[in-house]
Amino acid sequence: xxxxxxxxxxxxxxxVAAAAGAGLGPAILTRSAQAQxxxxxxxxxxxxxxxxxxxxxxxxxxxxxxxxxxxNQQGIAWADLGPKLYTALAAGTPPDIAHLNCYxxxxxxxxxxxxxxxxxxxxxxxxxVVESVRDMTLFQGxxxxxxxxxxxxxxxxxxxxAEQAGFKVPDDISKPMxxxxxxxxxxxxxxxxxxxxxxGMSLPGTGYFLQEHLGRWVGSNGGTFYDEKWNPAFHxxxxxxTLEFVxxxxxxxxxxxxxxxxxxxxxxxxxxxxxxxMIDHGYGxxxxxxxxxxxxxxxxxxxxxxxxxxxxxxxxxYTDMDAEIWVIFSKSKLRDLAKEWLxxxxxxxxxxxxVRQYPVHMPxxxxxxxxxxxxxxxxxxxxxxxxxxxxxxxxxxxxxxxxGVYYPATNIQIPFLAEVFDSGxxxxxxxxxxxxxxxxxxxxxxxxxxxNDLIKKLGYPVPDPIRSEKxx
Amino acid sequence: xxxxxxxxxxxLLFLPAFIVIFGFIFFPVGYSFWLSLTNKHAVFPHYEYxxxxxxxxxxxxxxxxxxxxRGVIFSVGSIFFQVLLGLLAALLLNEAFFGRGLVRGIALFxxxxxxxxxxxxxxxxxxxxxxPVNYVLQALGLIQAPVVWLGEELLMASxxxxxxxxxxxxxxxxxxxxxxxxxxxxYEAAAIDGANAWKRFRYITLPALRYVLFVVILLRTFFMFxxxxxxxxxxxxxxxxxxxxxxxxxxxxRTFRFMQAGEGAAxxxxxxxxxxxxxxxxxxxxxxxxxx
Numbered sequence: 085x086x087x088x089x090x091x092x093x094x095x096x097x098x099x100v101a102a103a104a105g106a107g108l109g110p111a112i113l114t115r116s117a118q119a120q121x122x123x124x125x126x127x128x129x130x131x132x133x134x135x136x137x138x139x140x141x142x143x144x145x146x147x148x149x150x151x152x153x154x155x156n157q158q159g160i161a162w163a164d165l166g167p168k169l170y171t172a173l174a175a176g177t178p179p180d181i182a183h184l185n186c187y188x189x190x191x192x193x194x195x196x197x198x199x200x201x202x203x204x205x206x207x208x209x210x211x212x213v214v215e216s217v218r219d220m221t222l223f224q225g226x227x228x229x230x231x232x233x234x235x236x237x238x239x240x241x242x243x244x245x246a247e248q249a250g251f252k253v254p255d256d257i258s259k260p261m262x263x264x265x266x267x268x269x270x271x272x273x274x275x276x277x278x279x280x281x282x283x284g285m286s287l288p289g290t291g292y293f294l295q296e297h298l299g300r301w302v303g304s305n306g307g308t309f310y311d312e313k314w315n316p317a318f319h320x321x322x323x324x325x326t327l328e329f330v331x332x333x334x335x336x337x338x339x340x341x342x343x344x345x346x347x348x349x350x351x352x353x354x355x356x357x358x359x360x361x362m363i364d365h366g367y368g369x370x371x372x373x374x375x376x377x378x379x380x381x382x383x384x385x386x387x388x389x390x391x392x393x394x395x396x397x398x399x400x401x402y403t404d405m406d407a408e409i410w411v412i413f414s415k416s417k418l419r420d421l422a423k424e425w426l427x428x429x430x431x432x433x434x435x436x437x438x439v440r441q442y443p444v445h446m447p448x449x450x451x452x453x454x455x456x457x458x459x460x461x462x463x464x465x466x467x468x469x470x471x472x473x474x475x476x477x478x479x480x481x482x483x484x485x486x487x488g489v490y491y492p493a494t495n496i497q498i499p500f501l502a503e504v505f506d507s508g509x510x511x512x513x514x515x516x517x518x519x520x521x522x523x524x525x526x527x528x529x530x531x532x533x534x535x536n537d538l539i540k541k542l543g544y545p546v547p548d549p550i551r552s553e554k555x556x
Numbered sequence: 557x558x559x560x561x562x563x564x565x566x567x568l569l570f571l572p573a574f575i576v577i578f579g580f581i582f583f584p585v586g587y588s589f590w591l592s593l594t595n596k597h598a599v600f601p602h603y604e605y606x607x608x609x610x611x612x613x614x615x616x617x618x619x620x621x622x623x624x625x626r627g628v629i630f631s632v633g634s635i636f637f638q639v640l641l642g643l644l645a646a647l648l649l650n651e652a653f654f655g656r657g658l659v660r661g662i663a664l665f666x667x668x669x670x671x672x673x674x675x676x677x678x679x680x681x682x683x684x685x686x687x688p689v690n691y692v693l694q695a696l697g698l699i700q701a702p703v704v705w706l707g708e709e710l711l712m713a714s715x716x717x718x719x720x721x722x723x724x725x726x727x728x729x730x731x732x733x734x735x736x737x738x739x740x741x742x743y744e745a746a747a748i749d750g751a752n753a754w755k756r757f758r759y760i761t762l763p764a765l766r767y768v769l770f771v772v773i774l775l776r777t778f779f780m781f782x783x784x785x786x787x788x789x790x791x792x793x794x795x796x797x798x799x800x801x802x803x804x805x806x807x808x809x810r811t812f813r814f815m816q817a818g819e820g821a822a823x824x825x826x827x828x829x830x831x832x833x834x835x836x837x838x839x840x841x842x843x844x845x846x847x848x
Binding site: 344 | 595597598599600601602679684685686700701702704705706707708711716729767790791795796797798809812813815816817
């Protein structure tokens with residue numbers, strides 16, 4: 085070859101080895117440095133900028149208090165946490181601390197994936213924690229997770245539209261506007277005007293949220309997802325009646341025609357902008373959306389919580405408890421440090437700074453903070469007074485049950501809740517019924533059968549999977 | 557240099573390629589197959605060997621066959637329209653006209669967008685409650701009530717439409733590149749011989765494009781049969797998911813929703829085998845055609 089620099093094979097191989105060394109060297113050094121500095125990995129679902137800043141404040145303070153320790157946080161979109169966490173767990177590399185949905189806790193506990201955190205509770209004061217979340221993860225005498233806040237979604241109504249249609253929205257939020265679903269449906273028919281693009285109510289098509297709606301309605305209809313022996317109870321009358329209610333909403337065209345494809349955010353936009361007049365998904369975070377999409381109407385003059393009606397077989401209106409938990413993973417090599425981070429998170433100033441980012445959405449779990457004058461003076465709590473009050477009533481009266489657990493709250497101890505709920509079986513069959521592909525009873529029976537099939541595959545005896553725990 | 561030494565050096569040089577091919581192709585495929593023979597939970601480490609039980613389950617599962625069928629509808633429908641639209645657009649963009657460069661750039665635009673952006677955009681445009689498409693159609697008096705583009709009846713058609721919109725530029729790029737290399741003298745000679753536009757297309761353009769079309773259709777078949785994001789995001793993993801659920805979505809659901817990694821792997825392996833069979837049949841058919 086003329087004009088070209090020749091290279092020997094040995095030289096070439098040396099070059100390749102040097103390049104590989106140069107590439108891998110920094111990575112090896114970084115890993116070694118990370119090991120020496122003891123880095124906590126924290127994943128959470130409060131991914132908005134302001135919440136990330138609040139969590140960062142805890143991390144910064146933590147690093148000051150623990151020289152040589154670092155705390156890396158990652159705010160992950162709520163829907164992305166599950167897949168990311170599952171992948172990390174499957175690879176054997178979970179973070180040290182992460183948020184979990186309440187209904188996930190027993191699956192993780194049963195598999196030995198998380199550790200008890202009683203000393204965190206002791207450090208922050210067990211009796212200072214709101215009762216509804218204090219004992220939520222109590223199992224075998226130990227507590228396995230701690231909620232980062234405790235909220236409850238409310239049934240919300242567009243007060244101005246209701247009054248224009250001749251309906252009175254009660255000022256007392258604990259007085260029902262509609263005693264039962266029947267009256268609610270009549271109201272929705274009265275305010276629905278599809279030709280003017282106005283529908284009575286928003287419903288989500290997203291599987292998770294659809295199941296969430298169904299769960300709280302089944303509870304408000306005297307039903308449950310599981311009986312006392314942990315057998316699926318989807319085929320029972322209260323569940324079937326609830327399915328029929330969903331179908332009635334769809335058939336009577338009181339929900340937007342493409343509701344089965346509607347996302348969480350789309351539903352909130354519909355409600356905020358007056359396309360729909362009611363939403364049974366009044367998580368406090370929506371207050372922010374209303375302020376964004378309908379700033380001129382962002383007050384309780386327009387958006388009011390109302391008491392939830394019950395179904396034909398129900399007496400008590402239930403709602404969900406929104407209270408994701410912090411857990412520490414058993415694979416963590418920094419468990420003690422992780423506990424210290426959690427203790428710091430709940431110290432008064434840090435925790436106040438965290439909950440004040442979304443005060444309507446994030447009622448604190450500490451009784452002392454609830455009474456704190458600085459917390460009570462937050463303007464959002466005054467602006468959306470009834471919204472906050474409705475959450476307090478539901479939580480304090482035990483009417484809020486953790487998402488996915490439906491009902492009673494003790495069902496949180498069922499170790500396969502996560503798998504059945506996340507499978508989407510329930511949503512699949514709701515849709516099959518709403519679209520007329522199956523009868524209500526058939527759809528309900530199919531949910532029970534498919535759930536039983538999955539429970540069996542997970543290694544629990546069917547019927548009565550509770551037998552798997554009898555030795556405990 | 558001794559023969560042994562030469563052999564060792566040869567092996568050393570071969571090693572990086574072997575590691576890459578084994579590590580990134582054979583190992584994942586082999587591991588998938590191994591997983592499909594277990595009852596592995598998607599998250600937790602415990603599992604048992606169950607033989608071909610997952611395949612027996614799969615064969616008896618109605619949802620599997622429905623997912624396969626819907627995958628076929630989605631893939632065939634979207635490939636057909638991608639190729640048709642891509643061909644028409646490529647022919648148009650091959651002609652000389654003012655602003656051709658700009659139009660070529662714009663035509664490629666959908667392919668450059670991330671899928672999530674495309675889906676969010678179209679779901680917003682097509683929404684029955686607040687979508688501009690219905691608004692415009694209503695304002696023009698073309699419809700009385702909003703068309704439910706994302707409802708039961710039209711969701712598959714809308715999903716195919718969105719996939720065609722996003723991916724037809726791939727066909728345009730590929731065909732345009734070939735069109736630009738066809739000797740113009742062939743057209744001139746054909747025109748002198750009295751061939752009309754259709755005949756010139758039929759006897760000059762189309763034969764020139766056949767090799768590119770073969771590759772394009774093969775690639776699009778792989779891409780569309782294994783497409784996860786478009787059908788998943790169009791139904792948001794929600795109520796109507798089942799109506800646009802293809803095998804990749806079904807495998808994902810079995811793995812990360814039902815937590816049955818073994819079953820999910822069995823579904824994936826079946827898709828892999830199916831695509832291999834399809835490719836072999838396609839190649840053989842093509843070779844026979846080319847030979848004749």
